[in-house]
Amino acid sequence: MSLELSDVTVAFGSADARTTVFDSLGVTFEAGRMTALVGPSGSGKSTLLAVAGALLRPTAGQVLLDGQDLAVLSEAQRARVRRERIGYMFQSGNLFSGLAASDQLLAAVSLTGQRPRAHRCRAEEALTRVGLGHRLRHRPEQLSGGERQRVALARALFLSPKLLLIDEPTAAVDRSQAGDLAALLAERTHQDDCVTVVATHDPAVAEAADRVVDMAALTAGAARPVALFS
Numbered sequence: 619m620s621l622e623l624s625d626v627t628v629a630f631g632s633a634d635a636r637t638t639v640f641d642s643l644g645v646t647f648e649a650g651r652m653t654a655l656v657g658p659s660g661s662g663k664s665t666l667l668a669v670a671g672a673l674l675r676p677t678a679g680q681v682l683l684d685g686q687d688l689a690v691l692s693e694a695q696r697a698r699v700r701r702e703r704i705g706y707m708f709q710s711g712n713l714f715s716g717l718a719a720s721d722q723l724l725a726a727v728s729l730t731g732q733r734p735r736a737h738r739c740r741a742e743e744a745l746t747r748v749g750l751g752h753r754l755r756h757r758p759e760q761l762s763g764g765e766r767q768r769v770a771l772a773r774a775l776f777l778s779p780k781l782l783l784i785d786e787p788t789a790a791v792d793r794s795q796a797g798d799l800a801a802l803l804a805e806r807t808h809q810d811d812c813v814t815v816v817a818t819h820d821p822a823v824a825e826a827a828d829r830v831v832d833m834a835a836l837t838a839g840a841a842r843p844v845a846l847f848s
């Protein structure tokens with residue numbers, strides 16, 4: 619698995635109301651490496667993840683997943699890539715309302731056409747791994763913000779996707795949990811040879827990453843990693 623963004627521009631609106639989030643951005647993310655994507659609020663980290671995850675079509679440029687340009691695929695093809703190849707964790711969690719924590723993970727299984735029942739034990743283990751073994755039957759509205767984030771992270775990892783796009787996984791958890799979640803992401807990246815990109819403001823995530831990339835260094839053809847928090 620490899621992910622390359624080549625000359626990617628994202629702009630919203632038109633004429634006077636046009637907002638260019640980034641222009642001619644270029645970057646490659648390699649298998650087996652966890653990248654922490656850093657930069658100020660509004661610099662485009664979530665937008666980059668959305669483009670890489672086939673949720674948002676770029677205004678221009680190529681998004682190459684194993685050499686295949688996601689930007690030119692049909693909506694149905696893009697949905698299939700998302701379902702089968704990408705583990706995505708949204709900043710907001712995006713949990714299904716009314717579903718228990720373990721069922722959030724099993725819902726991801728159902729979307730692939732597999733029978734969820736066979737995966738229940740594994741779903742419970744995955745939630746236990748993120749410290750939620752005591753919250754398996756809790757619905758999103760019965761969970762704290764940090765607990766919801768951990769369910770969302772467990773769900774993103776559950777089907778063992780080779781591309782992990784993770785948005786602010788530690789924003790609502792305490793320091794010790796942040797370290798544990800960052801270590802879990804690094805472990806999964808290395809064990810499964812994933813391409814992992816984590817948008818973050820958290821030094822604990824940057825420390826666990828193999829590479830730290832600043833949004834500012836990616837635009838205007840200046841693609842190069844920079845070491846922060848060192």
Ligand SMILES: Nc1ncnc2c1ncn2[C@@H]1O[C@H](COP(=O)(O)OP(=O)(O)OP(=O)(O)O)[C@@H](O)[C@H]1O
Nearest residue numbers: 630637639657658659660661662663664665666817
């Ligand atoms: N649909 C949209 N229409 C117009 N502007 C948008 C849209 N989506 C995002 N933006 C703008 O794009 C910029 C980048 O937003 P983005 O969420 O990618 O930043 P970020 O680096 O992830 O920020 P944060 O660290 O606060 O999460 C922001 O200025 C935002 O207002």
